[in-house]
Structures are given as structure tokens and as C-alpha cells.
Amino acid sequence: MKRMLFAALISVFSFFSCQVKAEEGEHPLRGDWKVEFIHPDIGQVRLILSIEVEKNTFRAHTRKGADKIVLGRWTSFLGRTFTSSFKEGRFIVVEEGKITGEDNGLLLDGIFRSPLGNYYFKGTLVEGKLQVDLTTKSGAVRATLSGNPLAEVLPLADYQNVLEQVFEDTERYLYNRRLIEGKSWQAFKSKMKAISTEVNDDLELVFAFYYYAQKLPFSHFALVRGTMEHIAVNRSEKQLNFEDKGKGIGVLTIRSFGGSTVEMQDAFRLIEQRNIAHLIVDLRGNSGGSIEAGLTFVNHVATTSYDGGVFLTRQWFDQHSQLPTSAQRSTFVSFSDPNVTTLLANIHQQEGIVLLAEPSAKARFRGDLYLLINDKTASTAEALVYALQLERRALVVGEKSAGAMLNSERFSLPEGFTLVLPTADFYTADGKRLDQVGVQPTVSVSSNDALDYVLNLLMNKE
Template identity: 40%
Template sequence: MKYKIQISLLALFISLSGQAQVTNYKEIEGQWLVKLNSNDIGTVYTVLDFETDDKSFKAYTRRGADRDILGFWKSSLARVFTNDFKKGSLIRITDGNISKRGDTLILAAIFRSAIGSYYFNGEIINQRLNAVLRDRNKKVRGTIVGDKVATIKFPLNDYLKIVTEAIDTAENKIYNRNELESKEWGEFEKIIKKKSKRYVDDVELVFAFYYFASKLPFSHFNLTRIEEDTTKTSLNSENNNLFLEEKNPTTALLTIKSFAGTAEEVDSVFSIILEKDYSNLIVDLRNNPGGSVEAGMTFASKVIDSTLIGGYFLTQKWFNENDNLPNEIELSDFSVFSEANYDLIIDGIHKERGLLLKVKPAEESFKGELFIITNERTGSTAEPIVHGLKLVERATIVGETTAGAMLNGERFDLESGFSVFVPTADYYTLDGYRIDQSGVEPHIKPDDKDPIKYILGHLIAEN
């Protein structure tokens, strides 16, 4: 009898210990006010609802938010045919596992949203969440920090006021005020002001602004909040934009993820290319969203052997006085910009009616066969480079039509802590072609899903 009592007490102790451990995990249940700092959408404040089940968890932002952005029918289709908006949440954290190390809860899950899916790894100490988002290549794509809160007052900000200030700024700074007379602009202003009254957090506002602005007849218009990342893991800690790979002794592949880097970064890569004396260079610009004029013009200078007139910017000063494009005489009066310096080109856009872009070849440049790969997400700074190299027959362009998102954009701070990105100069090629909303057509649209393989097997092999 004595032993039976001891065994029963031991079983009860083990059972209670297990229940206590589960209860600890339930500490994370409820609402968390968090700050998401992302390469994709900047900084946003939102509320995550956490739910647990034993050692698993999930979290999500407001359910049904997609209805307030897309409307009933489009949101219904999005829920059926994509995995982005399950139950209408714009952000979801799924497949979560919880473990404990001392007083720290360790979280591992999948972060899902329309901006992408990433690995979520975090920890909770004293009701404080710190998490990192990484892509499949383990590159940091964002951070999430926040605290559990008992009550939250919605909305988190006055979103109608923010939208109104953003629109007022755009109407003052946009390159051509005639765009404000378009049907598309009128519809945008009406719907974003009306719907902003329904949004409860930054995520909903930023997603909605991006969605409705994408219907406008110009690009480079968005709303973001940019704050310094104060977490231990900086989003800028991995800033390599160029990757060089030797495909064979005569051919190199240069992948340029973005032109957001520096001229020095481009110089460094091309010093290797020139030293190796490759006969063929494949440049992969797929998914390159653009970047700075410094890296872009430096790259162009490394692959041309004669001066390249890229095109010209037209500013608000031009469109205030003219409805047509400049003729040859008027173009000859434009200031010529040929230095890879962002501050100088912005200064010129602020002061001049128009600005002519000219790229001079570097002292040492690549003179072999050049192949450029593009897709529908090759945008902004990358596009005039592709068009210019195609126009002078310097490169063979392979892939898909580019994004059609080429304007000069500038960021203007708003009182709310947000900033609005506004197109301040239109861009035309020397032959009068407007890349924005149209894109650049490639020479070849291969049936082969692997354009690198196509170039190596069909174009270089034939040479």
C-alpha cells in the first residue's frame, strides 16, 4: 500500500510538472504590439495575436483586413488561389514550435505575407519578443521586436491624416502636375482616403497604399516608415549586391541583385573580370529593382567602349512650361550629367528643366561578348542600362520584358514619422521612348526556363 501511494504521488508530480510547462508556453497567448523592420516594406507597427497548443504556436494580424483593401470578391479569390491571406490576415506566423532554455522561450516558425515567406527565429525574455526573418539563403530579411500588452487602442495612428499629407506632398513634388488630372489619380485619391478610415495598423495602410498606387499611370510612388534598426541583427549586415561565378575558362556569370551598392563594389568585381580576361560575360539582372545612379553608371562604364547617351530626365520645371517632349535644339541646351554621383544628379533635377545622361567608358573596360538577362522584375536604374546597351548593339538581351518602372523618385518625410516616395522626374531615352509603364523588350525570349543554360548552349556555343 505504501509503495502504491508513493507511485501515485510521483505520477501526480510528473503530471503537474508537465502541466506547468505547458502553462508557461501559454504565457505568450494574447496580443503583442510589435515593430516589423523589413527590407521589403520598411518599418511598420502592428499587432500579432498569438495562440498556442502544447509546444506549437501561431500568430496573425487582424483577420478580415484583406476585405478592407481588396474588397469582397478579390479578397475571396486571393484566399482561394494564394496562400497569402488565410482568413484575411495580412501577416501570419505558422508552423511554430516552442522550446525553453532557462528563462528564455525559443520560437521557430514560418513568416508568411504578400511580401514573401521567411524563416522566423526568435526568443522571448521577460515578455519581450526579439525575432529575425531569414530567406532560404539564410540572409536576414527583417526583424520583429515587441511586447505583450493587456489592452490596445485601435487604430494605432491617424491614417486618414497620414494619407492626406502624403497626397498633398505628391501634388506639390510630382514631376508633371498633369498626372493629377487623370482619372486614375482621382480614383486613387478617393478610395485611399475613404478606406484609410478602416485601417487599424501600419501594415494595412502600407499594403493598401501600395496596392492602389500600383494602378496609377506612373511608378515610384509609395508610403513607408524608415527607422533605424536597433536590434543586434542589422538588415544591412549582408550588403553584397554583386556575385561573380566562373562558368568555364572563357565565360563568367555576374549576378547583380541590386544597384544599391557603391561604385567601389563594381570596380572590385570588374578588376577580377578584367584580370581573368574572359571572352564572354553574362550579366544576370533578374529581380534587380534598381538602386543608385552611382553603381548603375559605374557598371555601364565598365562594359562600353565609346560614350553612351543614355537618355534624359524631364522635371516639373519643364512640364510647367511644355506639353511636348524637347526637340534636338532644346535637348542641346540641357545640362549633361556624366558623374556617378547621386547628390549631383538630384541637385540637377531640382534646378534644371531637364538633364541629359551620358556615360563615358572606364579607362579599362570589358570588351568581350556581353549578354544581359532580364525579367519582369528588372526595374528602375537597371532599365535604361539595358535599353542603352541594346540600342547601341553592345549586348544581347535575353529573357523577359523589364518592369517598366523608370522614373527618378525622392523620399519626403511626413510629420507622422512616415515618408512618401514621389516621382520627381520623368525619363525618356534618346529616341523618345518612355520606359516607365512600358519596359524594355529583350532580343530573345527563350522557351528554355533557364536563360543561363540557353546562353551557354545556344549563343556562346555558336560564337
């Protein structure tokens, strides 16, 4: 009798246990999702997001232990020990997730944490489609996620094939072939080959590429996925902002040189209309951009024509191991027209291209010029800062710049990836290389204090 009762209890328990598991498994949010993650720093990557659900709460994360695959055992140990970036070795974690219902689906809220930043996770699940905005405190959309339940077999792509094309393009088009003969390139190549057999999704591959590319002796080398339109999540954001501080003082904030020449010209027409005598140009956090907007800016503040530096191409380094002499520089093509198409054509045809600043005929600023920089000021921004500093046209205030100044181009790869690759080196008019070095400010102050420093300097002049 006892055995029969015990068997019955086991049967009842098993039934309810199965029912609970069935109910748990039926939740539309639970399980593995194939997600498109669009972020301006890494492009449009595919990743696997595992979501756990309990009642009206959820937790989401990428693969456990991915840090060991990408960073190695020792570095991953240090990362977990001294930072909160890699909980259990996961690159992305969504915490404090809350689920609320609506007529047509579910509303999702949580906190998104990753090495790319922490954001508010605000999403919906409607008819099996996950849609999420990652926002800042101000509500600005920084990145997006969208996805469906995972149906593919992992890995998501042939990552070995992607990297083989990376290696081929780099060794063919990198501005100096001697770099690919060095130990650092060979180490990078070997490490990425090994990792390509272990990663499961785009995110893991891109993170690995970024991490090991930092050890190479050149910048502007990156692996992204998707078009530039996909990467620019907030495409409506203006790149320029002008503020009249009164007393002839103006502040022009240039977030990047990714804007248009028209936008730059309009800013200087406004500066001219306001009779600005002291112009502070805030380039803190400006990561560069197009030579078009950069040269347009320089031409509006130049007081005379001057040499803005030289691009040296693969054609030069194939024939020379030294920098060009003055006589050799005089034979290079001069470039003053802010047109990126023309510049790239010359880079593929010429040994060297000399950048020339030519004062603009309209809305030229002739007053006092101050440039604010920090360790995020890079690329085109660094070249123009150094040139204006060298010509004693501007007082440069802040922190040393990033040291990432090369000409880069984009090459299409399999699986929708794009390789960003430097195709020309850059040297200043006085023969200094900015890449891996940076620009030293004239006045060194904390980045946070740079604007106040210049404003106080100008106020005290009154």
C-alpha cells in the first residue's frame, strides 16, 4: 500500500513538474535569440542573446566565458577581478529586467551593461519580434537591438573566411608593406586565426579584432559590419553647435568632421554676423571624419596659405625607407580642394600628397583662435590642430590628443563585414608623425577644465 501511495505521489509530482516546465517553456521571451545589434562603435553585428524569465522579470546575456576565448585566460581573470565589465565572462548583460503586458505584446525595461557602455533597455516583443532602443539618461537613442528566436546552427557565419579576406586586403593595401613583415602583424594574424574557429557570433569576432588590433603599430584598423547608414544610429544629430558668449566671445563645438562643408560654411557665416573676436573651438571628443569638413574649417580660420602636412602612400614606401626631402616633397601633388574623392584617387596614384590650407574668400575668421583637445581628439582633428599650432595661429588647451592620424579606406568583406584599413601615413609640415604619438597642447589642463580656462583667460583680458 505504501509503495502504491508513494508511486502515486511521484506520478502526481512529475505531472505538475512537467506542467510547470511546459508553462515556463511557453513564455514567448524565454530562450536564445538571434539579435541585430547596431552601435556606432562597432557597426551592425549579429549576436546570440539568451533570455531567462521568472514571472514578470527577465535577465538576458551573451555567452558565458566568451572573455576567455577572446582575451585569453589571464586577461579575462584580471578583467573579472578588477572590473565589473565581464560578469561570468559575458560581454553583454541585461539586468533588472521587467515585463509588462499590453494588448499587442510585451513591454520590456531593464539596464543594459557592456564594455561599450551602460544604457537603459527599452523594448517590445510583438508577434515574436524583439525591438529594443538603448538610451542614455537624457533619452537619446545610442544603439538598437532587434531579433527573432534563434533558428540557425552556430557559429552564425564562416568567420575564418572573413578573416582570410582581412589578411589578404591588409597585406595588399596597407600603406607600408614593412609593417606586415613585422612580429606584431604576424602575432595578430596568428591569434585571430585561432579565435576565428571558436567564436559563435559577430560580436565576439569584432571584440577580439578590436582588442588585438590595439597592439599593432598603426591605428585606423577596424572590423565593422553593416553600412555607414546602419552604424549612424542617431543620424539627425548636428555635428556643429555655435554659442555666442557675449563680449565678442564665441564657442564653436565640432563633435566630428563627419558633417558637410555646407554646415561648416553656415557656422562661419554666423560667426561673422555676430562679430566674434575670440573664437573657442571645442574639439574634445572629436574622433575625426572627412577631410572635406576638416579642410573647410582650416580654410575659414587660416590667415595665410600654409603646408598642412603630407600623406605618404604605399607607392612611396615601396621605393623608399626614409621620409621625403624638401626636393622630393616639391614634386608631390598639392591638395587644397576639400574633396575626398579626389584625395583618394591621388592616394592610389601618387607617392605623396601635400595638404595646403588656402584662406577662404568668404566668412574668414581673423580673430583670436583657441582649440580645446583631449585624449579622444583624433584623426583629421589632430592634423588640423597641429598645423594651426605650428603656424602659431591658435592656442591649444587641454590634454594630449589620441595619436590616431592616418588616411583610411573601407573594403568590403564576406558576410556583410567591412574592413577599415589605413592606406596612407601622415607627417606634419615639420616632419613629425602623429599616429601613435598625438598632439601636445600648448597649455596642459584637465579636459573638464579646458573651456573654463580659456573663458577665464579672455574675461581677465577685459
